[in-house]
Amino acid sequence: MTAIATAGAHRAGRTAQAGAKRWRRAVTGWSFAAPFTVLFLVFLALPVVASLVMSVTDMRATDLRTPFAVDFVGLGNYQRLFGDDLFLRAALNTVVFVAAGVPLTIVAALAAANALNSGLIRFRALFRVGFYLPVVTSIVAIAVVWRFLLDPEAGLVDDLLARVGVDGPNWLGDTRTSLASITVMAAWRNFGSLMVIFLAALQGIPANLYEAATIDGAGRWQQFRRVTLPLMRPALLFGAVITGIGYLQLFEEPLVMTQGGPLSSTLSVSYHIYNQFGFGNYGYAAAASYVLFVAIVALSVLQFRLLGTRDD
Amino acid sequence: MTRDRAAKAALYLVLCAGLLVVVGPFLWMALSSLKPEGEIRAVPPTWWPDTWTFANYRDLFARLDFPQYFTNSAIVAVLVTVGNLLFCSLLGYALAKLDFPGRKALFLAVLGMLMVPGMVTFVPQFVLISNLGLANTYAGLVLPFLAGPFGVFLMRQFLQSIPDDLLEAARVDGAGEWRIFWRIVLPLCRPALATLGILTFLASWNNFLWPLVVATTDDKYTLPVALALYSIGQNRIYFGLLLAGAVVVVVPVLIVFLALQRHFLRGIATTGLK
Numbered sequence: 345m346t347a348i349a350t351a352g353a354h355r356a357g358r359t360a361q362a363g364a365k366r367w368r369r370a371v372t373g374w375s376f377a378a379p380f381t382v383l384f385l386v387f388l389a390l391p392v393v394a395s396l397v398m399s400v401t402d403m404r405a406t407d408l409r410t411p412f413a414v415d416f417v418g419l420g421n422y423q424r425l426f427g428d429d430l431f432l433r434a435a436l437n438t439v440v441f442v443a444a445g446v447p448l449t450i451v452a453a454l455a456a457a458n459a460l461n462s463g464l465i466r467f468r469a470l471f472r473v474g475f476y477l478p479v480v481t482s483i484v485a486i487a488v489v490w491r492f493l494l495d496p497e498a499g500l501v502d503d504l505l506a507r508v509g510v511d512g513p514n515w516l517g518d519t520r521t522s523l524a525s526i527t528v529m530a531a532w533r534n535f536g537s538l539m540v541i542f543l544a545a546l547q548g549i550p551a552n553l554y555e556a557a558t559i560d561g562a563g564r565w566q567q568f569r570r571v572t573l574p575l576m577r578p579a580l581l582f583g584a585v586i587t588g589i590g591y592l593q594l595f596e597e598p599l600v601m602t603q604g605g606p607l608s609s610t611l612s613v614s615y616h617i618y619n620q621f622g623f624g625n626y627g628y629a630a631a632a633s634y635v636l637f638v639a640i641v642a643l644s645v646l647q648f649r650l651l652g653t654r655d656d
Numbered sequence: 657m658t659r660d661r662a663a664k665a666a667l668y669l670v671l672c673a674g675l676l677v678v679v680g681p682f683l684w685m686a687l688s689s690l691k692p693e694g695e696i697r698a699v700p701p702t703w704w705p706d707t708w709t710f711a712n713y714r715d716l717f718a719r720l721d722f723p724q725y726f727t728n729s730a731i732v733a734v735l736v737t738v739g740n741l742l743f744c745s746l747l748g749y750a751l752a753k754l755d756f757p758g759r760k761a762l763f764l765a766v767l768g769m770l771m772v773p774g775m776v777t778f779v780p781q782f783v784l785i786s787n788l789g790l791a792n793t794y795a796g797l798v799l800p801f802l803a804g805p806f807g808v809f810l811m812r813q814f815l816q817s818i819p820d821d822l823l824e825a826a827r828v829d830g831a832g833e834w835r836i837f838w839r840i841v842l843p844l845c846r847p848a849l850a851t852l853g854i855l856t857f858l859a860s861w862n863n864f865l866w867p868l869v870v871a872t873t874d875d876k877y878t879l880p881v882a883l884a885l886y887s888i889g890q891n892r893i894y895f896g897l898l899l900a901g902a903v904v905v906v907v908p909v910l911i912v913f914l915a916l917q918r919h920f921l922r923g924i925a926t927t928g929l930k
Contacts, residue, residue, distance in 0.1 A: 372833050373756025380747040381762065383803035388769055391780035398780065411783055459671055473917055474675045477682065480913050482862040484880040485902035488887055489685045492696075492895070500684065503700050532678065593773050596864055600884055617775045618865075626779050633775040640773055 399631035405624030414627070421631035431632065433608050434616040441527055441612065442591045442643075448531040449587050450580065453538035458568070460539075461546040472543070476536040483533075487600035490529055491516065516602050519609040526597050526610050533597075534590070538583045545579035546572070581651040588643050592636065613639075682906070689713070689899040696895045712900035720897070721874060722882070722904060729878040732797050732867070733860040739802035740856045741849055748811025749841055753823060754833070763812070769805040774865070782869060792872045801860060807852050814848035815841070847919070854920050858909060879905045 374381075399421055401414040425431050456475055460468055478486060493500050494515040502512030515525040549572065557567045573580075595614035598604050604611040604619075613636050620629040684703065688696050689712055691705040716722045750756065751763050781800050790796035818841065826836045842849075867878045877885070883901045913920065 369754070370756045373750050373754040373759065376746045376750035376754060376833070376837070377756070377759075377762060380743040380803045380808065383743065383799070384766065384769075384805075387781060387784070387800045387803070388772075388777060388805070389765065391777040391784065392769075392772055394780035394783070395776045408783060408786055411787070456674065459667055459674075462667065471671055471675060473914070474679045476917075477679060477910075477913075480858050480862075480909050481682075482864070482880045482883075482905045482909070484864060484884045484887070485685075485905045486681075488883065488898050488902040489681045491887075492688075492899075493681055493684070498697050498699050498701050500701050500703075506700075536678075589771065589773075593775065595775075600864075600888070603888065614773070614775050617778075621779055621782075626783070629779050630776075633773065633779070636773050637776050640771060644771070 395630045395633060398627050399634050401627045403627040403630075405626065407626070417627070421628050422635070424628065425631055425635060430608065430611070431613070431616055434611045434613045437523060437609070437611055438592060438594055438613045440523060441530070441594050442588060444524075445527045445530050445591050446584060446587050448527065449535050449538060449591075450583055452531055452535040453542055453583065454580075456535065456539045457542035457546055458572070461543060472540070475539055478533040479536045481533075483596045484600055486529075486533060487597070491601060494525060517606055519607050522602055522606060522609045526594075526601060529601070530591065530594070530597055534587065538587065541583060542576065542579055545576050549575050577651065581647065584647050584651060585644050588647060589640055592640050592643060685899055685902055685906075689896065689903050691896065693894055693896045696899070712894075712896040713904075715894075716897055716900050716904065720882075720886075721877075722879075722901065724875060725877050725879045725882040726904065728794075728797075728871075728876060729861055729880075731794060732863075732878060733857050735794070735798045736801045736860040737853055737856045739798070740804050740807045741853055743803050744807030744811045744852065745815075745842065745845060745849065746837075747808050748815050749837055751808070751812045752815035753818070753820070753841075763808075766805045766808050770809070778865070781866075785870060791870055792876050794876070796870050797867055797876070797878070800866065801863070804856065807856065810852050811845070811848055814845060818844055850916070850919050854912065854916055857912065861909060 398414075400416060400418055402417045402420075403411065403414040407414050456471075460471055492498070494502075496502055496512065496514040496517065499512075501515070505512035513521050515521050553571050553575075554567055557571055562570065593614050594612040595618065598610040598612055598615055599618070602610045604615050613632065617629045617632045617636070620632065687703070687705055690708050690710070691702070692707055692709050692711065695702060695706055747762075747766075751759060777800075785791055785796045785800070788796075790799065822840065823836055826840055831839070862880060863878070864880045864884065867876075867881045868884065871877050871881055879901075883898070883905055886901065887898050
């Protein structure tokens with residue numbers, strides 16, 4: 345009798361002990377996680393939810409101090425969005441920018457990485473640092489410089505063109521060249537970061553694969569097509585997804601270079617959202633930001649489908 | 657053999673041309689900031705200054721409030737960097753090495769945030785900061801950036817490579833988790849902390865949109881905000897001043913980058929993220 349009681353008490357004690365241990369583990373874990381989690385919840389997670397809620401209300405800047413006293417308008421903001429010519433124009437500009445800018449950036453990065461990886465290149469570190477320089481530079485400073493360089497009168501670019509007899513356009517002031525100029529500038533600014541990632545991927549390709557390909561009589565171009573590209577697929581996918589996510593959010597370049605002009609030819613979706621925020625249309629801006637969010641997720645899924653590895 | 661040599665020469669030529677296109681604008685910026693106003697707008701443009709002058713820099717620091725903007729940028733960048741190093745390594749350790757309820761959900765939530773565009777959180781963050789009475793304060797500039805999801809991802813990846821035996825041995829010796837974290841884990845994390853520190857500092861130094869809307873008076877402007885406001889709109893200033901301002905924005909970044917670039921580029925390549 346006493347023996348059974350003792351055993352029971354023992355078992356109860358053990359479960360209590362296990363419970364206490366689990367409790368201690370939870371407390372320790374969350375004490376490490378808590379500082380970040382609190383900041384994350386308040387300043388990132390809460391705004392993500394708030395944005396979704398705002399997008400179905402008529403919230404305006406005048407409601408800033410009373411954000412809960414707004415009216416529910418259902419999908420009204422979303423309906424308005426797709427009837428808004430300016431939003432549609434911004435969406436078209438953004439799509440064109442992504443469709444041209446992502447391949448351009450990837451090709452430039454791939455070319456630079458391959459050039460730096462081929463054989464014994466001296467000053468490799470110098471080139472690498474140089475190509476990376478625009479990535480770490482403030483967009484505002486870059487804009488100051490490029491607005492000068494592209495100036496139709498005193499700019500170096502048109503001056504160089506004039507020397508070879510070409511009458512250079514007013515790059516940023518002409519609706520036919522403004523978006524293209526922004527696209528090239530974005531590629532110029534960003535290819536360095538992909539180059540570093542591609543270079544690391546290239547250095548991971550075993551040299552004996554190239555030796556085998558050479559023995560089989562494959563030329564340089566064939567080696568690139570049949571060995572390098574397939575083995576770089578994960579890095580290329582990663583580069584395409586990251587660049588796509590970044591470029592869909594195009595904003596700072598047109599803001600500091602062209603203010604979205606001329607004639608809205610460089611207005612992007614993010615810039616349109618920013619403008620609507622400036623006009624005080626908070627609910628409307630929130631709805632547009634969710635459309636952008638969906639577009640980003642959709643593009644990433646599409647890229648994974650198209651470029652993803654099939655070896656699973 | 658000669659064909660190889662020709663190929664190599666061509667390669668160098670292409671690389672040098674590329675370098676000129678990428679670095680040329682920065683050289684032109686630095687050289688032109690040392691020209692007098694008239695020469696900057698000269699047609700045709702000059703490359704090398706005819707007349708050298710430091711007048712632009714003198715004006716920048718004496719007539720405009722650039723020392724203040726510089727200080728603001730530095731304060732914000734340092735606070736954001738220190739906060740991220742601390743909070744991200746704490747959570748990174750918990751996610752990589754501790755077992756607690758809710759761990760997986762927390763990691764997924766943080767990871768998912770990497771996909772959310774800045775514009776989604778932008779408007780509510782502004783409403784929140786305004787209602788907390790933090791508009792136009794350092795706290796308002798810093799708080800939304802203290803806990804970055806990318807830092808957690810980076811620290812967790814790195815911390816997973818630390819052997820469990822090491823931590824277990826310390827536990828057997830009677831060390832508590834906090835002691836283990838400060839004495840063993842953090843010192844081992846130095847390379848990851850360096851990478852995260854540089855990336856965060858640069859991102860904060862170059863951050864533009866948030867300080868543009870949150871800093872509403874001169875005394876809270878960061879460098880990029882001041883430069884942008886002086887280069888567009890009614891406050892437009894002389895071109896020489898703008899170029900000198902751009903140099904002042906770029907030089908600290910350049911120093912940090914050149915001093916630590918080995919570390920920096922390797923870190924980016926291994927995490928595979930910008």
